[in-house]
Amino acid sequence: xxxxxxxxxxxxxxxxxxxxxxxxxxxxxxxxxxxxxxxxxxxxxxxxxxxxxxxxxxxxxxxxxxxxxxxxxxxxxxxxxxxxxxxxxxxxxxxxxxxxxxxxxxxxxxxxxxxxxxxxxxxxxxxxxxxxxxxxxxxxxxxxxxxxx
Amino acid sequence: xxxxxxxxxxxxxxxxxxxxxxxxxxxxxxxxxxxxxxxxxxxxxxxxxxxxxxxxxxxxxxxxxxxxxxxxxxxxxxxxxxxxxxxxxxxxxxxxxxxxxxxxxxxxxxxxxxxxxxxxxxxxxxxxxxxxxxx
Numbered sequence: 001x002x003x004x005x006x007x008x009x010x011x012x013x014x015x016x017x018x019x020x021x022x023x024x025x026x027x028x029x030x031x032x033x034x035x036x037x038x039x040x041x042x043x044x045x046x047x048x049x050x051x052x053x054x055x056x057x058x059x060x061x062x063x064x065x066x067x068x069x070x071x072x073x074x075x076x077x078x079x080x081x082x083x084x085x086x087x088x089x090x091x092x093x094x095x096x097x098x099x100x101x102x103x104x105x106x107x108x109x110x111x112x113x114x115x116x117x118x119x120x121x122x123x124x125x126x127x128x129x130x131x132x133x134x135x136x137x138x139x140x141x142x143x144x145x146x147x148x149x
Numbered sequence: 150x151x152x153x154x155x156x157x158x159x160x161x162x163x164x165x166x167x168x169x170x171x172x173x174x175x176x177x178x179x180x181x182x183x184x185x186x187x188x189x190x191x192x193x194x195x196x197x198x199x200x201x202x203x204x205x206x207x208x209x210x211x212x213x214x215x216x217x218x219x220x221x222x223x224x225x226x227x228x229x230x231x232x233x234x235x236x237x238x239x240x241x242x243x244x245x246x247x248x249x250x251x252x253x254x255x256x257x258x259x260x261x262x263x264x265x266x267x268x269x270x271x272x273x274x275x276x277x278x279x280x281x282x283x284x
Contacts, residue, residue, distance in 0.1 A: 047246060050242045050243075050246075051242075051243070051246060053239070054239045054242070054243055057235070057236070057239060057271065058271070060275070061271045061274060061275045061278075064219070064228075064275045064278040064279060065274060065275070065278045067212065067215055067216050067219055067278065067282060068216075068277070068278035068279075068281040068282055069278075070212070071211075071212040071213075074212040074215070074216070075212065078209075078212075082209075094201070097197065097201065101193075101194065101197055104190050104194075105194070107190075108187065108190065108191065111187060139201055139202065139205045140205070142202055142205040142206050142208075143205040143206075143208040144208070146205065146206050146207060146208040146209060146210075147208040147209040
């Protein structure tokens with residue numbers, strides 16, 4: 001293909017018997033799969049939460065750097081995380097962290113060779129969703145109790 | 150299992166014995182990347198449970214308390230592990246995302262290198278911050 005600039009696309013571009021070009025989708029492909037299925041939804045959510053967690057690491061680094069820099073820098077971090085935007089961000093990040101962690105455990109179970117049949121995939125998917133909610137609430141109950149005391 | 154999937158045997162015969170022993174196909178690197186992702190994820194499991202609940206339990210504490218907490222030997226070691234393994238896992242994961250979505254190949258390679266550099270710099274900065282409070 002003249003309009004291909006990527007070696008990886010060599011296997012993804014072909015021609016039908018009538019000569020027309022066919023571009024095969026790369027996996028994971030958001031336009032092809034039904035994103036409301038448990039299988040594809042939990043899969044792309046794992047990737048999205050992983051990317052979001054990577055972004056969240058910036059705040060972790062900021063927090064540690066400020067702690068090392070001294071009381072004034074740390075007070076600024078505390079002011080940010082104590083405010084509306086900071087709390088929303090931290091809460092979202094907590095949910096992201098627990099989703100990626102629990103879905104990661106689900107992946108490790110798959111890697112060990114278990115849980116591939118569709119009923120189990122749906123059951124473990126729901127376990128990840130419910131587990132994320134439980135762990136997020138639990139973390140914030142601990143945080144709010146610590147904050148109040 | 151193997152006799153139910155004859156294509157596996159067929160495929161194996163098309164590859165050189167050395168290539169089969171090294172476990173690498175056309176990607177040259179085999180399962181190394183995948184395996185490192187799993188190893189780091191298993192190590193991160195207890196670390197993230199420890200970190201999330203420890204820090205949540207310290208919510209609202211002033212600098213004096215947190216700086217002392219970060220600097221304690223056990224906490225500092227666990228934080229250094231979290232930083233090193235966490236940033237390694239982050240790099241491995243983001244690399245796959247880039248390889249899947251960034252075109253053309255040249256741009257994907259540079260994006261991968263950039264992510265690697267950022268992870269290294271941020272990881273070292275975070276680690277140095279912990280060490281500074283610990284020693």
